[in-house]
Amino acid sequence: MCGIVGYIGKKPANKILVDGLKRLEYRGYDSAGIVTLDENGEVKINKVKGKVAQLDDEIAEQADKNSIGIGHTRWATHGEPSVANAHPHKAGEIFLVHNGIIENYKELKAELADHKFVSDTDTEVLAALINSFYDEKTSLFDAVRLALKKVVGTFGIAVVSTREPNEIITARLGSPLIIGLGDNENILASDASALFGLTDKAIYLNDGEMAKITREDVKIYDLNGSEIVGKIEKIDTNLAAIQKNGYAHFLLKEIMEQPETLNATLRGRIDAMKKTVKLGGLNLSEKDLKNVQHVVIVGCGTAYYAGLLASYYLAELLPDVTIEVVVASEFRYKKSFLPKNSVALIVSQSGETADTLACLREIKSRGAKTIGVVNAVGSTIAREVDGGIYVHAGPEISVASTKAFTSQVSAMIMLGVSMAQTRETAEDFVEKIVAELAILPDEIKKLLNKYVAEIEKIATKYAKYEHAIYMGRDTAFPTALEGALKLKEISYIDANGYAAGELKHGPLALVDDRFFEVVMLLEGNLLDKTISNLSEVNARGGHVFAITNSDKEITAESILRVKTDLKILTPILLNVAQQVFAYYIAVARENDVDQPRNLAKSVTVE
Numbered sequence: 188m189c190g191i192v193g194y195i196g197k198k199p200a201n202k203i204l205v206d207g208l209k210r211l212e213y214r215g216y217d218s219a220g221i222v223t224l225d226e227n228g229e230v231k232i233n234k235v236k237g238k239v240a241q242l243d244d245e246i247a248e249q250a251d252k253n254s255i256g257i258g259h260t261r262w263a264t265h266g267e268p269s270v271a272n273a274h275p276h277k278a279g280e281i282f283l284v285h286n287g288i289i290e291n292y293k294e295l296k297a298e299l300a301d302h303k304f305v306s307d308t309d310t311e312v313l314a315a316l317i318n319s320f321y322d323e324k325t326s327l328f329d330a331v332r333l334a335l336k337k338v339v340g341t342f343g344i345a346v347v348s349t350r351e352p353n354e355i356i357t358a359r360l361g362s363p364l365i366i367g368l369g370d371n372e373n374i375l376a377s378d379a380s381a382l383f384g385l386t387d388k389a390i391y392l393n394d395g396e397m398a399k400i401t402r403e404d405v406k407i408y409d410l411n412g413s414e415i416v417g418k419i420e421k422i423d424t425n426l427a428a429i430q431k432n433g434y435a436h437f438l439l440k441e442i443m444e445q446p447e448t449l450n451a452t453l454r455g456r457i458d459a460m461k462k463t464v465k466l467g468g469l470n471l472s473e474k475d476l477k478n479v480q481h482v483v484i485v486g487c488g489t490a491y492y493a494g495l496l497a498s499y500y501l502a503e504l505l506p507d508v509t510i511e512v513v514v515a516s517e518f519r520y521k522k523s524f525l526p527k528n529s530v531a532l533i534v535s536q537s538g539e540t541a542d543t544l545a546c547l548r549e550i551k552s553r554g555a556k557t558i559g560v561v562n563a564v565g566s567t568i569a570r571e572v573d574g575g576i577y578v579h580a581g582p583e584i585s586v587a588s589t590k591a592f593t594s595q596v597s598a599m600i601m602l603g604v605s606m607a608q609t610r611e612t613a614e615d616f617v618e619k620i621v622a623e624l625a626i627l628p629d630e631i632k633k634l635l636n637k638y639v640a641e642i643e644k645i646a647t648k649y650a651k652y653e654h655a656i657y658m659g660r661d662t663a664f665p666t667a668l669e670g671a672l673k674l675k676e677i678s679y680i681d682a683n684g685y686a687a688g689e690l691k692h693g694p695l696a697l698v699d700d701r702f703f704e705v706v707m708l709l710e711g712n713l714l715d716k717t718i719s720n721l722s723e724v725n726a727r728g729g730h731v732f733a734i735t736n737s738d739k740e741i742t743a744e745s746i747l748r749v750k751t752d753l754k755i756l757t758p759i760l761l762n763v764a765q766q767v768f769a770y771y772i773a774v775a776r777e778n779d780v781d782q783p784r785n786l787a788k789s790v791t792v793e
């Protein structure tokens with residue numbers, strides 16, 4: 188989703204801003220822009236509809252040495268992608284970039300008759316509002332503060348002014364901002380990856396905080412203007428994690444690195460010899476863990492499906508606990524009873540998803556304990572939960588989530604094991620599943636070493652279709668949902684996942700030559716029943732791609748037989764095969780694999 192970068196220092200700002208915006212490209216965007224100022228308030232502005240690379244070309248031809256600036260990548264919400272709607276927006280002497288949504292922009296606009304609007308954006312309304320307070324007696328800082336008091340909605344903003352060209356004012360409510368601290372220079376960004384390679388010291392702004400950033404100093408305030416002390420934190424600046432390292436796409440790199448990223452999830456937490464799990468950071472006492480009666484898992488998209496798959500394992504591990512999995516955007520609006528002693532697992536790769544964050548706050552206000560299952564260190568969700576398990580999968584740059592899913596499911600299983608150990612339930616299952624978790628990274632490695640070429644060949648056969656059905660039973664059902672999501676978002680094939688037993692209750696009517704079907708058949712897991720469902724599709728002329736770990740006779744147009752020592756965690760492994768399959772279909776269709784159309788990484792609007 189939208190990205191913000193700001194710089195104030197001694198170096199030319201334009202290059203630093205554009206490089207920062209490039210590191211935020213993965214979030215998805217459709218236009219980009221920067222404004223730079225010199226110490227006398229001279230301005231240079233560049234905006235493009237399309238890619239940051241175009242901005243790079245533009246600034247290469249300009250001898251701009253201005254050392255203050257703000258930049259933005261925009262993901263359209265109000266108004267189409269265009270140069271006019273791209274940020275920064277100008278009103279009088281000020282320039283503004285903004286992430287989030289100004290919900291009352293229509294009412295505010297009606298009161299700002301003096302400003303001649305040139306865009307369709309809510310951001311220009313905020314720029315005009317700030318400008319309306321920016322008279323001779325009012326500083327930029329106060330004008331921003333007064334304007335924000337009238338705003339309903341969410342914002343992460345950066346503002347500069349030609350009248351006060353030696354500072355950047357920034358503020359946050361519901362949209363992340365982080366200020367990197369340098370030596371006589373400071374850099375602001377909506378995402379820590381824009382700071383990689385520049386500094387490892389930073390202050391995360393909290394909701395309802397503002398900052399005045401100069402070359403030498405960063406001062407943090409609340410929205411009433413009272414100064415507060417910002418906490419300086421060390422951030423991970425591993426640049427390699429946000430580079431393709433020779434792969435054609437980030438998506439492929441992230442699929443291929445899963446053996447290592449999953450190892451990072453498990454490291455120091457499972458003891459394969461003793462078959463135990465130890466999690467620090469939960470902030471739950473043994474008594475709390477023993478008293479849990481209900482687990483609710485919330486997340487969006489892939490994070491939701493990770494929760495759904497994990498719930499099957501949690502149900503085995505915790506037979507005396509009810510387990511509920513809810514899409515975050517629905518949880519808040521559906522009246523539901525949250526039993527006493529509930530624990531909520533808040534699952535999010537980015538830790539910034541607006542629906543999930545809102546859910547977390549709602550659940551906390553209802554008195555339940557919240558545990559984050561989050562990848563992005565220092566993200567808002569990670570900071571607001573009562574306790575958590577960082578999944579440690581490293582930065583996920585491709586918009587489509589892959590390695591995060593594998594690590595999220597595994598992290599939730601570890602939590603289930605840790606609870607089961609405390610409660611002394613499902614002892615046999617605990618032993619088996621810990622042993623499988625311990626070998627899962629190696630099993631994924633074997634799959635990636637052995638089967639990628641075969642999967643690519645199969646994928647090429649199915650790239651021509653416009654419709655797909657994914658199906659599976661039991662743990663293969665949420666895996667089918669995730670497989671279909673991956674395919675649809677990167678290939679644009681209309682793909683839907685079903686419980687295999689449900690096909691005869693409706694979706695079977697779809698089966699014809701426009702469709703292909705992906706069926707996951709798991710040894711020891713309702714295999715014969717799934718084979719019957721597969722036969723029903725075959726009998727209607729289906730074009731089936733079967734993925735299985737079984738040696739049993741199976742009839743299908745294409746079959747991928749994966750040899751594995753896993754018995755319980757096979758769906759996590761075979762989902763990796765689904766990821767590879769979706770990837771090669773998207774490549775065959777020549778799509779923008781890492782940044783699929785219309786989508787954004789880190790969805791910070793509801």
Ligand code: F6R
Nearest residue numbers: 488489490535536537540587588
């Ligand atoms: C799918 C995908 C999305 C995200 C969803 C939640 O590949 O990327 O469905 O999973 O937007 O995002 P996080 O996990 O950041 O909360």
